[in-house]
Amino acid sequence: MSIENRTGLELLTIPEVGTILKISVPTVRRLQQQRKIPFFKVGGCVRxxxxxxxxxxxxxxxRSVDEYQ
Known part of the structure; x- marks a missing residue:
């Protein structure tokens, strides 16, 4: 479940990101470990x-071909 803090930033967990991107949890973890997706840690949890x-x-x-014109 996503959380909204006082600054209005919506924080997401690894499974939530997987759902949004329609990819598996291990794939999200791989992207995070390769630092291809920005993240931060809160108390040892990735957000x-x-x-x-x-x-x-x-x-x-x-982009589609039409967008190049």
Missing amino acids: FIRSDIDAYLQKRRV
Whole structure:
């Protein structure tokens, strides 16, 4: 379950990121360990900021041929 703290940042767990990206938990862990997705640790638990996940998706978006014109 995601949490919203006082700063308005939506914090996500590894399984939540997997659900959003439609990938497995081990794949999320691999991306996190390879530091391909920004993360931070809180008390030993890995957390992600929703806007970082959205930015990760945006960076990997492949433009259509029509967008190049």
